[in-house]
Amino acid sequence: MHKLEKNQIDVSKLSTVVGGWPKGNHDEILRQLNILGMRDVQIADSFEETRNSISKDEADIFLVNVNGAGSTARSIMKDIRNQEIGKNPFMVMVSIIQPKDEAEVAETIDSGPDDLLMSPFRRDVFIDRIKEIGQNRKKFVATASFVGPTRRTSTRPGRASAPEFEVPNPVRSLGTGVPRETFWEEIEAAAISLSSRKVNSDIQMIKSLIEEIVPDYKDSNIGEDFRRRIELLRSSIDALHSRSMKFGYVNVANLCDMAGNIITDIGERSVPPNLRHFTVLPKLMQGFQAALLTWEAPTGTA
Numbered sequence: 001m002h003k004l005e006k007n008q009i010d011v012s013k014l015s016t017v018v019g020g021w022p023k024g025n026h027d028e029i030l031r032q033l034n035i036l037g038m039r040d041v042q043i044a045d046s047f048e049e050t051r052n053s054i055s056k057d058e059a060d061i062f063l064v065n066v067n068g069a070g071s072t073a074r075s076i077m078k079d080i081r082n083q084e085i086g087k088n089p090f091m092v093m094v095s096i097i098q099p100k101d102e103a104e105v106a107e108t109i110d111s112g113p114d115d116l117l118m119s120p121f122r123r124d125v126f127i128d129r130i131k132e133i134g135q136n137r138k139k140f141v142a143t144a145s146f147v148g149p150t151r152r153t154s155t156r157p158g159r160a161s162a163p164e165f166e167v168p169n170p171v172r173s174l175g176t177g178v179p180r181e182t183f184w185e186e187i188e189a190a191a192i193s194l195s196s197r198k199v200n201s202d203i204q205m206i207k208s209l210i211e212e213i214v215p216d217y218k219d220s221n222i223g224e225d226f227r228r229r230i231e232l233l234r235s236s237i238d239a240l241h242s243r244s245m246k247f248g249y250v251n252v253a254n255l256c257d258m259a260g261n262i263i264t265d266i267g268e269r270s271v272p273p274n275l276r277h278f279t280v281l282p283k284l285m286q287g288f289q290a291a292l293l294t295w296e297a298p299t300g301t302a
Contacts (some may be wrong), residue, residue, distance in 0.1 A: 009134045009175035011127070015040040015058060019050035020065035020073050020096075032123045033063075047072045051079075054086045058184065060170035061130065066097045067119060070104050077111035081147035082198070082239075083246065088187050089147065089194055090140075090167045092133055096121055112148025114138070134171035139164035142197040144205035144236055165197070195247060199295050202240040203288045206259070209233040210281055213266070218278070222270045230267045237263065249295070255287045 016038055021029050026043045033041050042057065044050040047069060054062065054076070062080065066073045077093055079085045093113040097105060108116060114137065115129045138149035141162040150164050168190050173183045209229050216226045241256035243249075262277050262284075 009131050009171060010037075010177070011130065011171075011175060012037050012039045013174045013177075014038065014060045014171065016042070016061040016063060017050065017053050017057070017059040018043040018063045018065075019047060019076065020067070020069055029121065032121065036123055036127045047076060051076055051085055054080065054091075058088065058180070059086070059091055060088075060174060062091050062093045063126075064093065064095050064113075065121075066095050066104070066108055070097075070108065074108055074111040077108075077113060081112040082243075083191065083195060084242070087191070088170075089191060090170070090187060092130070092137075092169075092171055094126065094129060109151070110146060110148075112146065114149055130171055134169065134175055137167070137169045137172070140167045141165075142194060142201055144198075144201045144239070147194070147198065162201070165193075167194075195243065196295050198243060199240065200292055202236055202243070203292055205236045206233065206240065206288065207285055209236065210285065214278070214281070217266060217270065217273050220271045220273065226270070227267070230263060234260065234263055234267070249291070252288075252291045252295075255284055255291070259284050259288075 016033065018029060018033075018041060021043060023045060030041055030043060042053055042059075044053050050064075053059070062077070064073050064077065073095070076085070077095070080091060080093065081089050083089045094115050094117060095108050095111075095113045096117050096119055097108055099105065099118045105116065114133050117125060117129065140148060141150045141164055143162050168183065168186045170183065173186070174180060209232060213226060213229050213233065216222065237256050237260045241253050241260070244252040244256060258280075262280060265274065266277060
């Protein structure tokens, strides 16, 4: 891929959604973005409106102010990356955050933004970062708990070993004149591939956790670590169920329902073990593994 000059990117062709900005500052952030040449800018009054806007519109950039509403803002970013809202899990996301709270910075990074900017907002820094992403966007990784730009220094489980992959780059494509219709064909194909990657990660996580809990369950070795794995397993099953329903895989969702009922029963009545579960769980895993061979998200789903 050839190297672009920053001035080759026409940001006026990009659609931007702004979330988390105090209502009294809407005119100012709009003025700042207009100075940069951004013309298609939507500023939501609330995070609920932000979520609705992203769900309905084909935004290319999400500029989100995390300050004051961190968990809500991070939830929206995660849902974008995990294909829970909107049609474009690859939109460029830039978060504005205070640098004081290291834990909040780490949690925001785990939401999958392309970049973090420290408060206050500086338009020159912002446009430089956007154009840098246009020239050299990081590859993504998809694990059971994370979708977003690769950060090989991360110690999060599975992050360092997950395969990297190229994702569509709206800043580069649309900003250099690729027709939006053509670019969205790329988005749709890449979204199908991402869904397959996530299903693979979720099923491998479910398989690994079941293999970990079964020995302790058999031996009635029920401790804090066992409970933690049960909750993580329940969360992984719920994520796979949500994705299956979104993309029309009712059979996989039914498998999730059965697996979820068993895991709930194990969590609530761990002692003595139910011998029937040892027979059913391997069969469910065979069903999940079979789903990996056929998963291809239907086009046109929302």
